[in-house]
Amino acid sequence: MATEELLGVENPIVLGAFGGTSSVELTAAVSAAGGLGSYGLYGYDGDRIREVGAELHRATDRPFALNIWLPLGDEAVPNPQHTVFAQALEPFYEAVGVPVPARPERYMPDLDEQLDAVWEVAPAVLSVVFGVPSPAVVAEARDRGIRVVGTATTVAEAVALAEAGVDAVVASGAEAAGHRVSFLRPATESLVGTIALV
Known part of the structure; x- marks a missing residue:
């Protein structure tokens, strides 16, 4: 297709x-021009997602995507090392008050x-990075008529996403501006060029 x-x-x-640096204006402009505008929701809670979704719906009546990170390890729950690192940096914090x-x-x-907020916003597409969406997602x-797009940095990741039933897979190669969304193996072991990946 x-x-x-x-x-x-x-x-x-x-x-x-671009999680953290997306803009409603750019997302809407790409959608208005006939492409798929996409907005990165990295770190956004439900209320902020609903706000952005309302702004996007006001800015364009064309399809757009919302992107979420599937949390990995320490991103979801901080490990005890957080305290060790914070204490090591204590003199610097004290120096600036x-x-x-x-x-x-x-x-x-x-x-x-x-996800509850994304379902309420009802974008045309939900895209994910750093993992495989669950069968329930x-x-x-x-059920809601929303397409699901996953991002792969290796062939194995692409296969895992396809087997999970996503509608499309984005091949993100070593040329992806240094941003590696690898999830099956460390990014340093997943540096496949885009052409080799596809």
């Missing part, structure tokens, strides 16, 4: 979802909270 037909867009152009940060309960918002998206 062609990109246009799969994603409901006129042109086979997809904006990279800032308290040493306490170990948070978690670094990332709860994934279920994020894929099924919920399908």
Whole structure:
């Protein structure tokens, strides 16, 4: 199936979802131009996702994607090393008059909270990085008419995503601006060029 037909867009152009630096204006502009505007939700809680979704719906009536990180290890729950590192840096915090940060309960918002908000926003596409969406997530998206796109940095990751039933796989090679969303093996072992990957 062609990109246009799969994603409901006129042109086979997809904006990279830049978590933390996305803008409603750029996302809407790409969608308005016939591509798939994408907005990265890295670190966003449910309320912020709903806010951004409302802004996007006001800014464009065209399809857009929302992108989430599937939490890995320490991103979900900080390990005890957080305290060790914070204490090692204590003199620097004191020098600038800032308290040493306490170990948070978690670094990332709860994934279920994020997904609940995404379902409410109802984007045309949910894209994910750093993992494989669960069968429940894929099924919920399908039930809501939302396409699911996963990102792979190796052939093995692409196979895992395809077997999970995602609608499309983005091949993210070593040329991806240094941002490696590897999840089956460390990024240093997943440096496959895009052409070799596809």
